[in-house]
Amino acid sequence: MITVSNVSKVYSLESGDFYALKNNNIHIEKGEFVAIMGPSGSGKSTLLQLLGGLDVPTSGDIVVDDTQLNGLNEKELTQFRRTKVGFVFQNYQLLPMMTVGENIALSLSANQASKAQIKSTVGQLLSDVNLVGKESQFPSQLSGGQQQRVAIARALAMKPKLILADEPTGNLDQKNGEDILKLLSKLNKEEQMTIVMVTHDIQAAQVADRIITVRDGLIVEEGKKGGYPNETVENRLA
Template sequence: MGTHNHQTIQPHNHTAMTIIEIKELFKTYNDSEVEVHAVNGVDLNIEEGEFTAIVGPSGSGKTTLLNMLGGLDQPTSGNIRIDDTDLGKLKSSQLIDFRMKNIGFVFQSYNLIPVLTAKENVEFVMHLQGRPKKEREARTMQLLEAVGLKGREDSRPSKLSGGQQQRVAVARALASKPKFVLADEPTANLDSKSTENLLNIMEELNKQEKITFIFSTHDQRVVNKAHRVITLEDGKIISDNRKK
């Protein structure tokens, strides 16, 4: 009696909440008569508070997968649910709004607004969200301090080193209190010391604020820090390892 579903029971930490659910995800490009499956039938769940690296050779589909997770690119088929929202069902205006409220982005090229100071760059998303000035300022200063840039809040990007600009980008990604942060090769342009600093900061934020980080990376230093490593090859997941 009641043993028929026995095989579905897996040892699992049930306190963790799945925040991203990807089912049967495909992204196909028709490139000069040849179909390229950039993402080829991916099923994946990401839980709240994960610190996950997606790795694989160039062309394995890492960035494409990240862009679809961030709603920057549409799947050819399959679906992505974030909490209870099916990204595929959102109109483009709803998607922009959803992204702004729920997802933080960190790119390898920093993408800071050159005419704005560090503080203004971090505040920008909260400004768009219509948060009150006091709240914006308090959160911005808290984040700049968290990323080790207290005292540099009035510096423009051109006056900051690459590592400092990337830390501003991390603070900006976190400003909106997103459900998760997508970081695409965030250490690609950084030296070892800056990379180590940045990773320590992100790991600390992950622990303290329970912020979920998903990296796509070639960088072994990021892989060493990650708590879960997902390897893609030809658009398919070939391994998925959680570190104890």
Template sequence: MITIQEVSKVYSLESGDFFALNNNNIHINKGEFAAIMGPSGSGKSTLLQLIGGLDQPSSGNLIVDGIQLNNLNEKERTLFRRKKVGFVFQNYQLLPMMTVSENIALSLSANKASKTEINLRVQQLLKDVNLEGKGSQFPSQLSGGQQQRVAIARALAMKPQLILADEPTGNLDQKNGEDILALLSKLNNEEQITIVMVTHDLQAAAAAGRIIVIRDGEIVNDQKKGVLGHESMASSLA
């Protein structure tokens, strides 16, 4: 599903080159739920942006669902994101002037789906994320947990095989955070959607089947659930 080969991301600064990512190699299989952890500034969000086609690597090969992203131009990357990837962000990124249904339908409308198709898909998604009856409301009328559910529904609109989640529980209380993680786990287990989630929270990462730790732009640990204990993980993150 995701193959990263010798990928680096370098920014040219007045003080010299800064390696946000430095020669990393990862393979994430279809249907995996992987959490990416690391200190602030370690490169984890940069890696997520590269996988999602929001940015390009400075060097190396990046292949997602058989598509080599580093060979795509901007228009091709836009189409890739629209059709292949669902994004979930910490701050939801819902459009406040649009209703819940309109927010969910954004990618469907951009892909010129019919009104009937859009309506059916939106109603099904509202049901899937337990927000039936909320379609006509605006984001400001919802709780943080409900807004994140709308964001997940929007991410699922085009039936992507990959969801990229950047700190999806970061703005939520414990109960709402647990509910969002349960929803992501359900999507992974029941629909075999590949999920890559950036988080700083060990409890959130525990929902994933695999934890990848990045520090100073390099992967320093990559373990599947049950192999790496909390003490070892905490040491990797220190």
């Protein structure tokens, strides 16, 4: 599903070159749930941006779902992001002047879906994230947990094969954070979506199949996390 080969990301500063990532190699299987951990400034969010085509590596190759990102132009990268990747961010990034339904429908509208298709898809997604009846409300009228559910619904609108989540529980209390993790786990297990999640929270990372640790731009640890091989998501988060 995802292959990262000898990838570096270098920023040219007055003080010299800064390596946000240094010659990293990763392979993530289709349907895997991977957590990326590391201290602030370690390069984990940079890695997530590269996987989603929001930025391009200075060197190396990235292949996502048989698409090599390095050679794509900006138009092709935009299409890749719209159709193959769903993004979930810590601060939700909902448009405040749009309703819940309009926020969820953004990518559908951009891809010229019919009104009937948009209505059907938005209705189903609201049901999936347990927000039926909230379609006409605005983000400011929702709790943080509800806003993150809207963000997840928006990420799912184009039925992507990959979800990239950057600190999705970072602004939530424990209960809402656990609910979001349960939802992501459900998508992973029932829909076989590949999920890559950046998190500072070791408890959140335990929901993943595998934890990758990044430090100073280098992957310094990678392996299966312990526990929970046969347990339900609810038991994992108990």
